[in-house]
Amino acid sequence: xxxxxxxxxxxxxxxxxxxxxxxxxxxxxxxxxxxxxxxxxxxxxxxxxxxxxxxxxxxxxxxxxxxxxxxxxxxxxxxxxxxxxxxxxxxxxxxxxxxxxxxxxxxxxxxxxxxxxxxxxxxxxxxxxxxxxxxxxxxxxxxxxxxxxxxxxxxxxxxxxxxxxxxxxxxxxxxxxxxxxxxxxxxxxxxxxxxxxxxxxxxxxxxxxxxxxxxxxxxxxxxxxxxxxxxxxxxxxxxxxxxxxxxxxxxxxxxxxxxxxxxxxxxxxxxxxxxxxxxxxxxxxxxxxxxxxxxxxxxxxxxxxxxxxxxxxxxxxxxxxxxxxxxxxxxxxxxxxxxxxxxxxxxxxxxxxxxxxxxxxxxxxxxxxxxxxxxxxxxxxxxxxxxxxxxxxxxxxxxxxxxxxxxxxxxxxxxxxxxxxxxxxxxxxxxxxxxxxxxxxxxxxxxxxxxxxxxxxxxxxxxxxxxxxxxxxxxxxxxxxxxxxxxxxxxxxxxxxxxxxxxxxxxxxxxxxxxxxxxxxxxxxxxxxxxxxxxxxxxxxxxxxxxxxxxxxxxxxxxxxxxxxxxxxxxxxxxxxxxxxxxxxxxxxxxxxxxxxxxxxxxxxxxxxxxxxxxxxxxxxxxxxxxxxxxxxxxxxxxxxxxxxxxxxxxxxxxxxxxxxxxxxxxxxxxxxxxxxxxxxxxxxxxxxxxxxxxxxxxxxxxxxxxxxxxxxxxxxxxxxxxxxxxxxxxxxxxxxxxx
Numbered sequence: 052x053x054x055x056x057x058x059x060x061x062x063x064x065x066x067x068x069x070x071x072x073x074x075x076x077x078x079x080x081x082x083x084x085x086x087x088x089x090x091x092x093x094x095x096x097x098x099x100x101x102x103x104x105x106x107x108x109x110x111x112x113x114x115x116x117x118x119x120x121x122x123x124x125x126x127x128x129x130x131x132x133x134x135x136x137x138x139x140x141x142x143x144x145x146x147x148x149x150x151x152x153x154x155x156x157x158x159x160x161x162x163x164x165x166x167x168x169x170x171x172x173x174x175x176x177x178x179x180x181x182x183x184x185x186x187x188x189x190x191x192x193x194x195x196x197x198x199x200x201x202x203x204x205x206x207x208x209x210x211x212x213x214x215x216x217x218x219x220x221x222x223x224x225x226x227x228x229x230x231x232x233x234x235x236x237x238x239x240x241x242x243x244x245x246x247x248x249x250x251x252x253x254x255x256x257x258x259x260x261x262x263x264x265x266x267x268x269x270x271x272x273x274x275x276x277x278x279x280x281x282x283x284x285x286x287x288x289x290x291x292x293x294x295x296x297x298x299x300x301x302x303x304x305x306x307x308x309x310x311x312x313x314x315x316x317x318x319x320x321x322x323x324x325x326x327x328x329x330x331x332x333x334x335x336x337x338x339x340x341x342x343x344x345x346x347x348x349x350x351x352x353x354x355x356x357x358x359x360x361x362x363x364x365x366x367x368x369x370x371x372x373x374x375x376x377x378x379x380x381x382x383x384x385x386x387x388x389x390x391x392x393x394x395x396x397x398x399x400x401x402x403x404x405x406x407x408x409x410x411x412x413x414x415x416x417x418x419x420x421x422x423x424x425x426x427x428x429x430x431x432x433x434x435x436x437x438x439x440x441x442x443x444x445x446x447x448x449x450x451x452x453x454x455x456x457x458x459x460x461x462x463x464x465x466x467x468x469x470x471x472x473x474x475x476x477x478x479x480x481x482x483x484x485x486x487x488x489x490x491x492x493x494x495x496x497x498x499x500x501x502x503x504x505x506x507x508x509x510x511x512x513x514x515x516x517x518x519x520x521x522x523x524x525x526x527x528x529x530x531x532x533x534x535x536x537x538x539x540x541x542x543x544x545x546x547x548x549x550x551x552x553x554x555x556x557x558x559x560x561x562x563x564x565x566x567x568x569x570x571x572x573x574x575x576x577x578x579x580x581x582x583x584x585x586x587x588x589x590x591x592x593x594x595x596x597x598x599x600x601x602x603x604x605x606x607x608x609x610x611x612x613x614x615x616x617x618x619x620x621x622x623x624x625x626x627x628x629x630x631x632x633x634x635x636x637x638x639x640x641x642x643x644x645x646x647x648x649x650x651x652x653x654x655x656x657x658x659x660x661x662x663x664x665x666x667x668x669x670x671x672x673x674x675x676x677x678x679x680x681x682x683x684x685x686x687x688x689x690x691x692x693x694x695x696x697x698x699x700x701x702x703x704x705x706x707x708x709x710x711x712x713x714x715x716x717x718x719x720x721x722x723x724x725x726x727x728x729x730x731x732x733x734x735x736x737x738x739x740x741x742x743x744x745x746x747x748x749x750x751x752x753x754x755x756x757x758x759x760x761x762x763x764x765x766x767x768x769x770x771x772x773x774x775x776x777x778x779x780x781x782x783x784x785x786x787x788x789x790x791x
Contacts, residue, residue, distance in 0.1 A: 094154015096402035117402035123363035125172035126542040130185035137189020150337035151196035169396035169502030173545035174577030180233030187238035194340030196241030205246035209562035215249035224680035262293035360522040360529030365542035375536030386458030398468025408527035460500030541631035543595035556580035579648035593701035599626025603706035614674035624660035634668035639695035691715020724764025737783035
């Protein structure tokens with residue numbers, strides 16, 4: 052399309068571009084040839100509604116491939132796979148002439164209770180950033196825009212349109228913004244979606260610090276910021292802050308507000324021009340994509356969904372090598388989820404799948420003799436059945452079989468966009484069923500279907516457990532692939548599975564009260580909390596077993612010319628079948644001057660190895676991601692020192708260690724009479740001046756320890772008279788101003 056310049060538009064036309072024409076479409080300006088574009092929900096499948104539109108998915112959407120939601124796909128830790136899924140999402144969007152698909156979501160899993168955790172990748176920002184960037188890259192390779200969401204600190208559904216996420220600067224930067232920064236810098240999404248909530252009291256949709264200072268000024272973002280649907284509070288304030296596009300339509304109300312604000316001088320013409328120009332630029336990008344008529348290769352995309360689902364499954368337990376299952380003998384399949392899969396979350400991301408595999412049919416097909424597979428419902432998902440009778444039927448089936456595959460999970464009614472969970476327990480009827488089935492037959496494999504972490508009280512009782520999360524439309528077949536060893540499980544947990552809700556970091560401060568939620572755990576989110584507190588967990592972050600085994604050799608570490616750190620380690624498949632290993636690299640810094648958790652993930656690599664094969668896992672740790680946010684100077688600072696490098700199969704399965712010395716950044720603190728004695732002595736300009744003024748009469752170590760934190764202006768005569776100390780500070784400031 053030809054590029055329309057904002058100067059060609061009238062004031063009313065500029066204002067009109069900054070809000071939607073309908074639920075999913077932007078406004079056209081026919082006079083100058085500006086077309087409308089379509090945006091629609093994602094992020095794990097296209098949800099383009101047919102007919103009248105609504106945000107909650109009450110009306111049908113066109114058939115599309117439902118890939119594993121982020122809770123599943125994230126467990127693959129595989130950026131290449133995520134990029135291929137992104138390309139498929141881009142193809143399907145292009146066929147439907149969708150300009151922007153609303154995803155991925157990369158918010159941090161602060162609490163397992165968040166009702167939308169199924170749409171997010173991890174409790175860790177590095178995993179979230181890597182996987183999010185891969186999806187964006189894949190989507191946009193097809194000429195379709197991604198929308199990175201929800202920016203930012205949107206970590207709960209309770210009161211989500213108004214609640215203030217009250218977060219200190221370090222955790223806000225190091226945990227909640229870090230993944231967004233990585234995706235922005237690595238993948239340049241066409242759009243960023245601002246969240247509903249407030250951040251430290253300010254609505255995200257009208258926060259100039261967030262949308263302009265950080266996003267554009269610090270990170271260099273040049274795309275468009277769109278509101279979450281209904282997130283606009285005061286539209287004029289939003290435009291001034293850097294919110295470009297309000298969705299959905301306001302039926303002209305906010306357009307008129309913008310025109311009036313420019314005319315009365317409360318909003319500058321330049322601010323409106325800027326956001327209108329970004330909307331025009333988004334339209335230009337969308338118009339450059341060649342038409343893609345299709346048809347959609349349904350089977351190929353279903354096969355990709357099956358591959359992704361198989362990689363998403365995490366083998367939590369496999370005591371005695373019960374898995375993979377033999378095709379000989381009899382199998383009891385128990386649990387309604389086997390026949391009626393729970394494969395996606397509820398809310399705006401609900402996909403109308405092109406087809407849907409169930410595990411029961413897939414298991415029967417894998418065995419080849421349906422009569423050797425006996426199915427018992429076991430429980431009713433909606434709680435409407437005779438639980439006692441269903442349990443008795445399941446026990447009979449279990450007792451007559453060689454092995455039991457027991458499908459358990461969280462009913463969809465308990466997990467959805469719009470509300471948070473109240474607990475992390477499976478339904479009582481399911482837990483009672485586990486006990487009864489195990490008593491009848493100890494050879495039990497549990498397969499879980501859940502969008503957020505659940506307590507697993509039977510972990511020590513059941514020999515094999517598969518965490519299936521939500522696996523998309525091909526999850527049933529993928530589950531059978533893993534059960535029978537067609538696919539060797541390689542998923543790893545991207546969130547800790549706790550023993551109890553009471554152990555979780557945000558317990559007691561989630562979801563807040565009276566419009567505020569205090570992020571009281573600070574930096575100690577997820578595994579950082581459990582490690583710092585030495586708490587036992589059911590399964591740690593990064594955990595996941597395989598049908599083979601892997602050994603790790605000695606790591607080597609090299610600081611590169613750009614300051615990044617390359618870590619390499621040889622890994623050998625020491626088992627008898629091919630497998631994939633996610634090699635995780637954590638860093639530590641003993642004796643740090645600031646709070647740090649015992650270890651933090653800084654990189655990872657995925658290796659596919661044949662039996663007996665050795666390959667080198669290489670991970671580059673970014674110097675920028677070794678930095679902490681220094682609140683004294685409001686800047687990223689890399690602290691110098693000897694960093695521990697820990698390489699392992701989970702956060703609590705460290706296989707090998709080494710260390711590397713990293714040169715730190717100079718920190719020049721603001722200098723005044725309120726600076727402490729230690730700060731003045733450490734200052735590169737003021738320090739020598741103070742030592743010269745002391746003329747060798749420095750404080751002895753005991754006195755320095757006692758007075759070192761005192762502001763120099765409050766200790767007249769210790770170590771110098773006030774007037775002399777003022778001269779030291781004034782001279783230092785003057786030399787700094789002169790560039791000395």
